[in-house]
Amino acid sequence: MDWTAFAISLQLASATTLLLVPAGIWLARLLAWRHFPGRSVVEGIVALPLVLPPTVLGYYLLVAFSRDSLIGRLYEDATGQTLAFSFSGLLLASLVYSLPFAVQPLLRAFEAIPPRLREAAWCSGLGGWQTFWRIELPLAWPGILSAAVLTFAHTLGEFGVVLMVGGNIPGETRTLAISIYDKTQAFDDAAAGAMSLTLLAFALVTVSVVYAVERRRRVPKTVGRLA
């Protein structure tokens, strides 16, 4: 078992989840309730990592991280380091490839809140933030939990993009998935098996949790019927 790789994977998945869920909530609310020009394009971009081969995504991220691109140059000027083959670069790539796994459940959760409830909150004197905290969040929490679990699990298991963008630097960018590949190549079946079993067990638990949460997510009958 490669505990360093395990730790990197956990760090990457935790940081991605912590950053992506709040950003996903903002984006999902925007997509659920606002009509603006180019909305379909934004929805398309969000869903793109689901259909794009990880190598294609990885390639474009590498291009974006190079010194020839604005992002890469700005980051390098600010930190003196390159984004490619670094943990920061890996984190940025994770935010992109896990985006649909965060936004899709959040979008479904916020779309399920009848607009009338938000209006009732405003007419009851609740401001935008109070409406969000007291009405939207409690109603959308199963979707938020699903988004967090799926983002965490998907980041933990991603291989293609991680290899393209992060390479295989021990203690920096070598995640559990990369380590499994490494061990298999080196015929270390015991280590590869242990790590694979860990990821399998984790994936099974998370998917089961998501299904359980989805079942509880149904908005109470009265609202669904009357809205």
Added chain:
Amino acid sequence: MSRGLEVSLEQAAPIPLAAEFRCPHGQLLALVGPSGSGKSTILRCIAGLQRSAVGRVACAGSLLFDTATGVDLPPQQRRVGMVFQDYALFPHLSALDNVRLVLRDLPEPERDARARSWLARTRVAGLEGRRPEQLSGGEQQRVALARALARNPSMLLLDEPFSAVDQVTRHRLRLELADLARDLEVPIVLVTHDLDEASMLADQICVLRHGRTLQQGAPDEVLARPVSAEVARLIDTRNIHQALVAAHAPDGAWSELSWGARTLRTGHVPAFAVGARVAWCVAATNVLLVPDHARREDGENGFDTRVIGLLRGGALTQAVLKCSGAPGLLLHMTLPTRVARRHALEVGRALRVSLPREGIHVMPPPEEASSRHD
């Protein structure tokens, strides 16, 4: 600026609006009109949930919306008590918490007591701990009303509040609202497409079509004296006909209309010149049955008719009558079912009816080409 509610809204799209009305302090105004007449849009504009292109909304001396001066208060600052058509109770909160949420500014013990007292006042005491899904439609409506009133609003807006409940509950809720409205010192605006409901509950009704206010007045006044054939049709006046002014009495006691080959005597209507085309209407309840044993000259504007349609309800019976010798001339009559039974009303029966002149209302003729012609 008055203490009541003053509304003036105008826009061409997306929903055309040309609405202007007032609701005095402590009175209930019903906005009535067919589906799509802009009733709910107007209510949402008053609440600040929607904006009209041009307009002004003022209540209790405060300007809430005014395109001329750029005033546009958000819904939170309008002190509006709103009951939505589907009640829009917060499904994750108990009935008590739904009301308590509105009272956030009060200290905890007072908040609780006040919320409970409003729930008691709207007759849902004992159900404080239940969530909306555990409440019946009527109970949800009462909780929604308690939530709207708990905010101590400067106006109460009710968007078809009785449409999602059964008839028995609706009747009970209407009585409760009428009770409550008597004690409330704020303007109340009720949106409904049910004219009976409007006449039962409202001090004033305002008739709307395509976002345009056509007439505002006391229910009896609007029902008896619609300003136009369009309003008459919207308030479900069945006997709307066209005629020509034939004569005015020199002493101003009456006017006469030529309706087909018949002459109708009406109240004096000097506003319409002799020879002018007019519309006239009479409520179906003002078409009076002349008993068989009465003399033929009994009753004013007597007509020999034949019953061609009959609809017996519980308390009231509706009959369609064809005027003898004039195939196109039809009259609708509503009478108590016991009277209909006593006179053995049935299809095919010959019947003499009279139209008392005070029941006949004369209006300008309809403008549309599609209007009814006799």
